[in-house]
Amino acid sequence: MAGGAAEPGVIWARPERTGRGPKPAFTRADIAAAAVRIADAEGLDAVSMRRVAGELGCGTMSLYNYVPRKEDLYELMVDMVSGEHELREPSEDWRADMARVAHQTRSLMHRHPWMTRLMSPVYGFSPNALRYLEHCLACLDPLEAPYGMKMQLIGMLNGCVTSYVATELANAERTRSLPWSAEQENAVRIAYLGSQVAGGAYPRLAAAFAEDPGPIDLDGAFELMLSRILDAFESRN
Known part of the structure; x- marks a missing residue:
């Protein structure tokens, strides 16, 4: 997490948002979509926590409540794009x-x-x-x-x-x-x-x-x- 030691874990096993406060303003899908838009337009190197936070209109530190690590952000992006596969009924061939x-x-x-x-x-x-x-x-x-x-x-x-x-x-x-x-x-x-x-x-x-x-x-x-x-x-x- 920001400012602390990294911890192993799978983002899908964590709650959508950590910390207390009002109802979450964004979903993981919102965050992934913002990151994918940036990567599609400018390449993967343009994707940063700060840039994604700006795209969503929130503070960078606030984004860490949803996505603890940049690796987690990448995983959200891969998952969103993986959802574009058309999983048709197998044909037996x-x-x-x-x-x-x-x-x-x-x-x-x-x-x-x-x-x-x-x-x-x-x-x-x-x-x-x-x-x-x-x-x-x-x-x-x-x-x-x-x-x-x-x-x-x-x-x-x-x-x-x-x-x-x-x-x-x-x-x-x-x-x-x-x-x-x-x-x-x-x-x-x-x-x-x-x-x-x-x-x-x-x-x-x-x-x-x-x-x-x-x-x-x-x-x-x-x-x-x-x-x-x-x-x-x-x-x-």
Whole structure:
């Protein structure tokens, strides 16, 4: 807490507001929504207790009565965004259902780019996170595997999607910062790479590039990644 030693705990096990006084002016949902708005507009580094308090029109110290630590604020944000998953009734096709979930996660992270920095098992105990996990396990009911392996599948899928989106976002941000077009940048780099490969020092790379796979299809690469992961678990039955 502010001004004191940090204490371990889960915010969901605490009352909505600590301390005495009048009826709480805000809910956790209000606080999370304010923090998400800031992060969406300006990035995660712009989120602070002071900034969120200003967004809500209260004093910074008052906010600590609702959210003891900044880590708790992050957990509220992750929970709110996790609630955007559309948890449809499982179709009995576990591969299709998990691919659908992965696509939703990718879209969600593009809407909230800061989420890739907060994806962690530490924030996996929130109400919406638990509903998400239960939904994924329900989707995996047709897969004959122990729950431990199903949890591995979910974790691996989430980790790969998070890493994939983080790379997409980083590349997009880098492209936006260039004083020339992405096409110009790529042309220069491809020309340099071609000159290096043509020298004979990298025969395997030369053979690979000779196949001319063409421009990278990010959506196609994402589909291939999902397929490879799901194949690995299906083949263990």
